[in-house]
Amino acid sequence: MPDLQNQQILLAARPTGMPVPENFRIVHTPAPEPANGQLLLEVLYLSLDPYMRGRMDDAKSYAKPVEIGAVMEGGTVARVVTSKHPDYAPGDIVLSHSGWQRYALSDGENLRKLDPALAPISTALGVLGMPGFTAWAGLLQIGQPKPGEAVVVAAASGAVGSAVGQIARIKGARAVFPLLNDFARVSVCGLISQYNALPQAEPGPDKLALLMRDVLKKSLTIRGFIQREFAALRQDFLREAGQWIEDGRLRYREDIVDGLERAPAAFIDLLQGRNFGKLVIKVAD
Known part of the structure; x- marks a missing residue:
C-alpha cells in the first residue's frame, strides 16, 4: 500500500558482548502490498525477549540467526489491515511473528486470532x-512439583520467572530459596546472564566437576528445554492460565515502552536487568 510507510529495525552488525545501538539500523520503506492468499499486518505490540540476543550471533543453535541487514525477529500482536486471505478480515487481531517492524506480510501460517474481550491483547x-x-x-x-515441595526460581522478576512462582503456589508448592535437595528437578529455559559472554570461558576455576558431583550424589534431574517442544499442550495452558487470571490467582506486570524506535535501547536495558515484568514495545494504537 503506497500510502503507508513501514518502519523496520535491522541487524546492522553482530555484537561482541553486550549489544550497542550501532548494532541496529532503522529504515523507512513503503509498506508491502499483499498478493492473493496474503494479508498485510500492522504491528501493535512487539515482544522483547532475552532469546533475541542469541539470534544476533552467527552461531549454531536451535534456531537460525538473523542475517545482517535483515529485520530483527520477534513475536507480535498485529491488526489485519488488508486481507486477500479467506480466513482473515480487516480488523482481526492476531498473534504473529512479524519482527521489529510496523507492517508485515503474512500468508496466514502460524497466526492465531485473539479475542480482545478475553484479556488485554498485549x-x-x-x-x-x-x-x-x-x-x-x-x-x-x-519440574512436576508436588504439594508441599519447595520451588526455587533463579530469576523471578521477568516474564517467565514471575509466572513460575505463582503457578508453583497455585499447585501447592512453597516458593522459597533452599539448597537443592536429593532428587531435585531443575528446568533450564534460559541463561540471560551468559548471553553476552564472549565465546571463551569466564575467568576462574571450572565448576563443572563440582556440579556433576552434586548431580550424581543428589540424584538430580537437570533438563534444558525450548517451549515449542510442548506445543501440543498449548491449548491446555491457555485454558488453565486464562482461568487463573480471571479468578485473580495469576497476576502479571507489563513494562510497556512507546515507539518502535526505542526498541534497541529497551532491549539493551532488558539484557542489563533494568526492567521489571514483561517488556513490550507499543508500536501503534
Whole structure:
C-alpha cells in the first residue's frame, strides 16, 4: 500500500558482548502490498525477549540467526489491515511473528486470532504467550512439583520467572530459596546472564566437576528445554492460565515502552536487568 510507510529495525552488525545501538539500523520503506492468499499486518505490540540476543550471533543453535541487514525477529500482536486471505478480515487481531517492524506480510501460517474481550491483547506476548507457556511447561511438565515441595526460581522478576512462582503456589508448592535437595528437578529455559559472554570461558576455576558431583550424589534431574517442544499442550495452558487470571490467582506486570524506535535501547536495558515484568514495545494504537 503506497500510502503507508513501514518502519523496520535491522541487524546492522553482530555484537561482541553486550549489544550497542550501532548494532541496529532503522529504515523507512513503503509498506508491502499483499498478493492473493496474503494479508498485510500492522504491528501493535512487539515482544522483547532475552532469546533475541542469541539470534544476533552467527552461531549454531536451535534456531537460525538473523542475517545482517535483515529485520530483527520477534513475536507480535498485529491488526489485519488488508486481507486477500479467506480466513482473515480487516480488523482481526492476531498473534504473529512479524519482527521489529510496523507492517508485515503474512500468508496466514502460524497466526492465531485473539479475542480482545478475553484479556488485554498485549498479554498474548507475556503471561498468555510464549513466556507464560515456558513457565507453565517447564514447571509442570519437567519440574512436576508436588504439594508441599519447595520451588526455587533463579530469576523471578521477568516474564517467565514471575509466572513460575505463582503457578508453583497455585499447585501447592512453597516458593522459597533452599539448597537443592536429593532428587531435585531443575528446568533450564534460559541463561540471560551468559548471553553476552564472549565465546571463551569466564575467568576462574571450572565448576563443572563440582556440579556433576552434586548431580550424581543428589540424584538430580537437570533438563534444558525450548517451549515449542510442548506445543501440543498449548491449548491446555491457555485454558488453565486464562482461568487463573480471571479468578485473580495469576497476576502479571507489563513494562510497556512507546515507539518502535526505542526498541534497541529497551532491549539493551532488558539484557542489563533494568526492567521489571514483561517488556513490550507499543508500536501503534
